[in-house]
Structures are given as C-alpha cells and as structure tokens.
Amino acid sequence: MDLKQIYRDYIDCLNERAWSHLGTFVADYVTHNDNPLGLSGYRKMLEQDYAGIPDLRFNVELMISEYPNLGSRLRFDCSPTGVFLGLPVNGRRVSLHENVFYEFDNNKIVRVRSIIDKAALEAQL
Amino acid sequence: MDLKQIYRDYIDCLNERAWSHLGTFVADYVTHNDNPLGLSGYRKMLEQDYAGIPDLRFNVELMISEYPNLGSRLRFDCSPTGVFLGLPVNGRRVSLHENVFYEFDNNKIVRVRSIIDKAALEAQL
Numbered sequence: 441m442d443l444k445q446i447y448r449d450y451i452d453c454l455n456e457r458a459w460s461h462l463g464t465f466v467a468d469y470v471t472h473n474d475n476p477l478g479l480s481g482y483r484k485m486l487e488q489d490y491a492g493i494p495d496l497r498f499n500v501e502l503m504i505s506e507y508p509n510l511g512s513r514l515r516f517d518c519s520p521t522g523v524f525l526g527l528p529v530n531g532r533r534v535s536l537h538e539n540v541f542y543e544f545d546n547n548k549i550v551r552v553r554s555i556i557d558k559a560a561l562e563a564q565l
Numbered sequence: 566m567d568l569k570q571i572y573r574d575y576i577d578c579l580n581e582r583a584w585s586h587l588g589t590f591v592a593d594y595v596t597h598n599d600n601p602l603g604l605s606g607y608r609k610m611l612e613q614d615y616a617g618i619p620d621l622r623f624n625v626e627l628m629i630s631e632y633p634n635l636g637s638r639l640r641f642d643c644s645p646t647g648v649f650l651g652l653p654v655n656g657r658r659v660s661l662h663e664n665v666f667y668e669f670d671n672n673k674i675v676r677v678r679s680i681i682d683k684a685a686l687e688a689q690l
Contacts, residue, residue, distance in 0.1 A: 502666055502678070504631045511629045511636030513666055513678055525684060539664035539680045541627055541638055553627070553638055555664045555680045559650060 441547050443505045447512065450549070451498050457490060459483055467548040493520045501537075508545065514538040525558045527565060534564050566672050568630045572637065575674070576623050582615060584608055592673040618645045626662075633670065639663040650683045652690055659689050 450465040452458075468479045477485060490496050495518050502513040516536050520529040536557050543551035575590040577583075593604045602610060615621050620643050627638040641661050645654040661682050668676035 502634065504629050504634045504636045504666065506629045506631055509627065509629045511664075511666065526687075537678075537680060539636075539666065539678070541629065541636065541664065553662075553664070555662060555682045556684070557680045558683045559681070562651075 443507060443510045443544055444503055446544070446547055447503060447505075447510055447542070448500070451500055454486065454498050459487065462486075465549060467545065467550045470548075470550055470552065472552045473554060492522060492524060493518050495519055508543055510542045510544065512540050512542070514540065525556060525561060527558070527561055529561070529565065532565065534561055536561050536564075568632060568635045568669055569628055571669070571672055572628065572630075572635055572667070573625070576625055579611065579623050584612065587611075590674060592670065592675045595673075595675055595677065597677045598679060617647060617649060618643050620644055633668055635667045635669065637665050637667070639665065650681060650686060652683070652686055654686070654690065657690070659686055661686050 446465065453461050453465060462483050463479055466479050466482055470477060470479060470482050472482060472485065496516065497518065499515045499517075500512055501515045504511040514537065516538070517533070519531050519533050521531055523529070537560065538554055538556045540552060540554040542549045571590065578586050578590060587608050588604055591604055591607055595602060595604060595607050597607060597610065600606075621641065622643065624640045624642075625637055626640045629636040639662065641663070642658070644656050644658050646656050648654065662685065663679055663681045665677060665679040667674050
C-alpha cells in the first residue's frame with residue numbers, strides 16, 4: 441500500500457483528533473524515540489499535546505517515502521498556552537518544525553524517530 | 566544517479582574533512598534552513614563544527630531516498646569542547662541525533678533542512 445496515502449490519512453486523523461481511529465495507523469507496540477509507548481501511550485502523548493496547544497495543527501511540508509520508511513517535515517503555527525519543551529511560551533504565537541521518520545509494518549506505524557526544533561523556538565521567545 | 570551513493574560519498578567527504586572536494590556534493594547556491602549560505606558559507610559552517618568538536622564524526626543511522634530528496638538520521642557520539650547549541654558541554658562525551666532532509670539538483674545538494682536534538686543534549690548535561 442502507498443505509505444504516503446496512509447500517512448496523509450494519519451495526519452488527517454490527528455488534525456481531526458479522531459483518537460478512536462488512531463489504531464488504524466499506529467501499531468499496538470509503537471515506539472517513540474525508543475520509548476515503548478504502545479498505542480495507548482502514544483494516544484496519551486497526542487492528547488497532552490492538544491491539551492497544551494489548543495490550536496495545534498499538523499502541516500506536512502515534505503514527505504519522502506521508501507518502503508518501509510517515511511520521512512516528514514512538519515510545520516506548526518500555534519500558541520502553546522504554558523511551558524512547551526521546557527520553554528515559557530505562555531500563549532505566544534510561534535512557528536516551529538519537526539523532522540520525523542516513521543517505520544511501518546503491516547501498514548501501521550511501529551517506530552517514530554522525531555526531533556522538534558527547540559532551538560528555533562527559543563529564538564522566537 | 567543513486568542519491569544514496571552520492572550521500573554516502575558526501576558523508577565520507579565530511580568525515581575525512583576533505584573540504585576541497587565539498588563542491589562535488591554541494592551546490593554553489595546551497596541553502597541551510599533557509600539561510601543562503603552558498604558553498605563557501607556551508608564549508609565555513611562545517612569547519613567551525615569541527616573546530617568546536619574535534620572528535621566529530623557523522624554516522625548515518627537511517628537513509629530514505631526519493632528523488633530529488635533524501636532524508637537522513639545522523640548520530641554523533643562526540644565531545645564538544647565548549648558551548649554547543651548554547652549549552653555548556655565543556656568536553657563532556659555526549660550522544661545526539663540530527664534529522665535532516667536534503668534536496669538534490671544535478672546530483673548536488675541544493676537545500677538542507679536540519680534539526681539537531683537539542684532537548685536530548687540538555688538532558689545529558
């Protein structure tokens with residue numbers, strides 16, 4: 441199956457906060473930066489992200505796919521309400537990027553290796 | 566041409582500090598995180614990296630290629646001598662990752678979009 445189409449649907453799922461569908465895209469045993477979150481922990485992480493960033497929206501700037509991996513550069517224009525990545529953003533409008541690699545198995549994400557551009561965020565505060 | 570092979574040769578060039586060969590892999594008008602460094606500015610950036618991190622070595626953990634783009638997850642086990650990414654590393658041995666996307670034109674890198682995991686570095690200090 442086309443990983444890019446799966447990924448686009450996954451991003452739609454996040455932007456719609458359609459948590460009950462998350463398991464369609466994310467495997468039960470998913471890891472995030474080597475942390476064995478599992479699907480429930482992954483969902484909790486995303487729910488916490490949205491709780492702290494009510495206007496969070498995932499924008500895909502770049503997608504590179506080579507089975508079984510997909511790389512993506514995401515852009516966020518958002519206003520974290522309090523402390524984000526250890527920084528006192530306190531509702532300011534900021535723009536930041538995430539470069540992230542996903543490994544798929546059986547059409548589901550099993551491994552996420554993500555870096556958020558904290559240095560660029562700091563420069564905006 | 567195979568972007569992965571070009572990229573492996575580029576990484577060898579960096580690890581050998583073969584700066585006179587950098588123009589084989591990097592275009593004159595290269596940009597780095599939207600900064601129009603050009604080849605000379607790019608070389609200067611790398612030389613400064615090596616000056617501040619004498620034991621710097623690029624290790625490719627993951628490569629994803631889809632023409633004209635390539636994504637890479639790099640790992641560094643190194644000892645920055647002073648302040649690195651604004652943090653007082655002061656010679657400590659640290660491990661960090663960079664997730665980076667390259668765009669190629671005419672077999673040369675024309676655009677680099679890089680994020681280094683500063684948060685993970687902070688956690689080690």
